[in-house]
Amino acid sequence: MSTTLRIFCLLAAAAAAVPFVPGLIYPVFVMKVMCYGLFACAFNLLLGFTGLVSFSHAAFLGSAGYVTGALMIRFGAHPLGMPAAFVLGVAAAVAVGFAIGGLAIRRRGIYFAMITLALSQIVYFLAVQFRWTGGEDGLQGIPRGSLFGLDLTSDTTMYYVTLALFAAGFLFVYRVVHSPFGQILQAVRDNEARATSLGYDTDRFKLLAFVLSAGVAGYAGALKALVFQLVSLNDVSLHTSTEVVLMTLLGGVGTIFGPLLGAALVVGLQNYLATIGDLVTVVIGLIFIVCVSFFRRGVVGEVLHLVRRRAERPSEAAPERAEPAHRAPIPTVPAPEKAVQA
Amino acid sequence: MAEVALETRGLTKSFGGFTAVKGLDLAVRRHTIHALIGPNGAGKTTVFNLLTKFHQPTGGTILYEGADITREDSARIARRGLVRSFQISATFPHMSVLDNVRVALQRRLGTQYHFWRSAKSLGALDGEALRLLADVGLSDAARINAADLSYGRKRTLEIATTLALDPPFLLLDEPTQGMAIDDVDRIKRLIKRIAEGRTVLMVEHNMKVVADICDRITVLQRGEILAEGSYAEVSADPRVKAAYLGGGHG
Numbered sequence: 005m006s007t008t009l010r011i012f013c014l015l016a017a018a019a020a021a022v023p024f025v026p027g028l029i030y031p032v033f034v035m036k037v038m039c040y041g042l043f044a045c046a047f048n049l050l051l052g053f054t055g056l057v058s059f060s061h062a063a064f065l066g067s068a069g070y071v072t073g074a075l076m077i078r079f080g081a082h083p084l085g086m087p088a089a090f091v092l093g094v095a096a097a098v099a100v101g102f103a104i105g106g107l108a109i110r111r112r113g114i115y116f117a118m119i120t121l122a123l124s125q126i127v128y129f130l131a132v133q134f135r136w137t138g139g140e141d142g143l144q145g146i147p148r149g150s151l152f153g154l155d156l157t158s159d160t161t162m163y164y165v166t167l168a169l170f171a172a173g174f175l176f177v178y179r180v181v182h183s184p185f186g187q188i189l190q191a192v193r194d195n196e197a198r199a200t201s202l203g204y205d206t207d208r209f210k211l212l213a214f215v216l217s218a219g220v221a222g223y224a225g226a227l228k229a230l231v232f233q234l235v236s237l238n239d240v241s242l243h244t245s246t247e248v249v250l251m252t253l254l255g256g257v258g259t260i261f262g263p264l265l266g267a268a269l270v271v272g273l274q275n276y277l278a279t280i281g282d283l284v285t286v287v288i289g290l291i292f293i294v295c296v297s298f299f300r301r302g303v304v305g306e307v308l309h310l311v312r313r314r315a316e317r318p319s320e321a322a323p324e325r326a327e328p329a330h331r332a333p334i335p336t337v338p339a340p341e342k343a344v345q346a
Numbered sequence: 347m348a349e350v351a352l353e354t355r356g357l358t359k360s361f362g363g364f365t366a367v368k369g370l371d372l373a374v375r376r377h378t379i380h381a382l383i384g385p386n387g388a389g390k391t392t393v394f395n396l397l398t399k400f401h402q403p404t405g406g407t408i409l410y411e412g413a414d415i416t417r418e419d420s421a422r423i424a425r426r427g428l429v430r431s432f433q434i435s436a437t438f439p440h441m442s443v444l445d446n447v448r449v450a451l452q453r454r455l456g457t458q459y460h461f462w463r464s465a466k467s468l469g470a471l472d473g474e475a476l477r478l479l480a481d482v483g484l485s486d487a488a489r490i491n492a493a494d495l496s497y498g499r500k501r502t503l504e505i506a507t508t509l510a511l512d513p514p515f516l517l518l519d520e521p522t523q524g525m526a527i528d529d530v531d532r533i534k535r536l537i538k539r540i541a542e543g544r545t546v547l548m549v550e551h552n553m554k555v556v557a558d559i560c561d562r563i564t565v566l567q568r569g570e571i572l573a574e575g576s577y578a579e580v581s582a583d584p585r586v587k588a589a590y591l592g593g594g595h596g
Contacts, residue, residue: 179461179462180461180462182464183460183461183462183463183464183465184452184455184457184458184460184463184465184467184468185457185458185459185461185463186461187441187445187449187452187465187468188452190438190440190441190445191438191441191449193440194437194438194439194440195436195437195438195439197400197432197436198432198436198437198438199438199449200400200420200421200424201398201420201424201429201430201431201432201436202424202429202449202453202507202511203421203422203424203429203511204421204453205419205421206421208459209459212461216461
C-alpha cells in the first residue's frame with residue numbers, strides 16, 4: 005500500500021471517530037468538508053492532473069444536486085429511491101459535463117475557461133427558470149430516504165454513509181490519477197504537442213478527464229443535497245465555481261490531499277468566522293493573496309516540496325514511485341492558442 | 347518509385363499573404379537519411395509542421411507509403427509511423443525519464459483510456475523502457491524527472507521516446523541545435539545508428555552533421571527547393587554557396 009493510501013486510511017479512521025466526540029468537532033461540519041473536499045478533488049483532477057482551468061464546476065455540482073433532490077422529493081419513500089436518485093444525479097452531471105466539455109475542449113487556456121464559464125451561466129439561468137428546481141427558493145426539505153434498509157434520517161447513520169461514499173469517491177479519483185489513462189493525462193498536461201506526436205488524440209483524453217471530473221463533482225453535489233436536504237441557486241453559481249478554485253489552490257493543486265485540506269480550511273473559516281459576517285470573504289481573500297504570493301504550491305504542495313528536497317539526499321534515493329503528487333507543477337494558464345513555431 | 351517512403355506534390359502553405367512553402371515537390375527515399383537545410387525562414391520547420399499536420403496545408407498533397415495523408419490529423423499520422431521530434435526539446439518535464447519512455451510504449455497496450463485500471467499494469471513495460479534508455483545511455487537517469495536532465499540528455503531522451511514507438515519514419519527537427527560539441531557528436535552517432543532500417547528526414551543547421559551522416563540533402567530557400575543532391579553535389583552548387591553557405595563552408 006502506498007503512503008498516500010495509508011494516510012487516507014488514518015484520516016478515514018479519524019473521521020469515523022468524530023460522532024463519538026461531538027463536543028470536539030461537529031459531525032455536520034465534517035460532512036460538509038467531505039462534500040466540498042470531494043468537489044475540490046474533482047476540480048483538481050482537471051486543473052492539477054490535466055492542466056485545464058474550468059469555471060463550470062458549480063454547474064456539475066448543482067445539476068446533480070437538483071436532479072437528486074427533485075427525485076428524492078417525489079420518490080424518496082421508495083426503498084430504491086435514494087440509490088436511484090443518487091445515480092441519476094451523477095448521470096445528469098456527466099451529461100452536462102459532456103455537453104460543456106464537448107463544446108469547450110478544442111479551445112485552449114483562457115478561451116477554454118471562458119467557454120466553460122459562459123455555458124455554466126446557462127445552467128444557472130435554467131436553474132432559475134425551471135419550475136422543478138424551485139427557482140429562487142431552490143429545493144428544501146429533501147428527504148434522505150434509506151439506503152439498503154439503513155434509515156438515513158438519523159444524522160449518525162447519514163454520517164457513516166457519507167464517509168463511505170466520500171471514501172469511494174476519493175479512491176476513484178486516486179485511481180484515475182494512478183491509472184494508464186492518468187499517465188497519458190500527465191503527459192498531455194506536461195506537453196500536449198509531444199503527446200499528439202506520440203499518436204494520442206489529446207482532445208479525447210481531455211474530454212474524458214473533463215467528463216470524469218464533472219461526474220465526481222456531481223457525485224459530491226448529489227451527496228451534499230442528501231446531507232443538507234437542500235439545494236439552492238448558490239450551488240450552481242459562479243461563486244461556487246470560484247470557491248473550488250480557491251480550495252484547490254490553497255490546499256495544493258496537483259496533490260492528492262491538497263483539495264481536501266483546502267476545502268477544510270475554507271469551510272472551516274466560513275463556519276468558525278460566521279460571526280464576523282461578510283468579513284469572512286475579506287479574510288479568505290487575504291489568505292488567498294498570501295497563498296499565491298508566498299506559497300504557490302499550496303499547503304500540501306509546500307510540505308511535499310520540503311519532504312522531497314530532504315529525500316533527494318543520495319542515501320535515501322529511490323523512494324517509492326507512483327507518487328506523482330509532489331512532482332506536479334505549479335499550473336499556469338497556458339498561452340492562448342499557442343502556435344507551433346513556424 | 348517504390349523506394350520512396352514520403353512524397354509531397356505541390357505542397358503549399360500560406361499564412362495570410364505570406365507563402366512560407368511554395369509548391370514543394372519532395373521525395374524521401376526509404377532507409378535513407380535526408381536532410382532539409384536552408385537559411386532561417388526558408389520554411390524548413392513549416393514543412394515539418396505540414397508533414398505532421400501541426401499546420402494544415404493550403405494546397406498540394408502528401409503521400410506516405412503510397413497513401414494520401416493530406417487530410418489526416420497529427421495523432422493519426424503518428425500512429426501510421428511518421429513520428430516527429432521538435433526544435434526545442436520535447437519531454438514530459440514532470441514525469442520521470444522512465445515514465446517519459448513508457449508513455450510512448452503505452453499505446454501498444456491499448457489501455458490508454460482505462461481510467462479504472464491500476465497504473466501498476468504499466469510495469470510490464472518497464473523492462474523495455476529500461477532497455478531503450480540503456481540503448482541511448484540514459485540508464486542511470488531512469489528515476490529522475492526529465493526536467494532535471496541536462497539539455498543534451500533531454501534531446502537524447504526525446505530520441506529514446508520516439509524510438510519507443512519503433513517508427514519506420516522519423517522526422518527530426520534540429521536534433522543537435524544548441525548542444526555542446528561532445529553532445530553533438532554523440533547524437534550524430536545515435537541518429538546514424540537508429541537510422542538503420544528506418545527513414546529519417548531531418549532539419550539540421552550543423553553542416554558537419556549533415557556532411558557526415560546524410561545521404562541526400564534538399565536545400566530550401568523562401569519555401570522553394572533551391573538544390574538537391576548529395577552533400578558533395580549540393581555544397582558545390584554555386585547557387586547554394588551564394589544563398590546559404592556563403593562560400594566559407596563549401
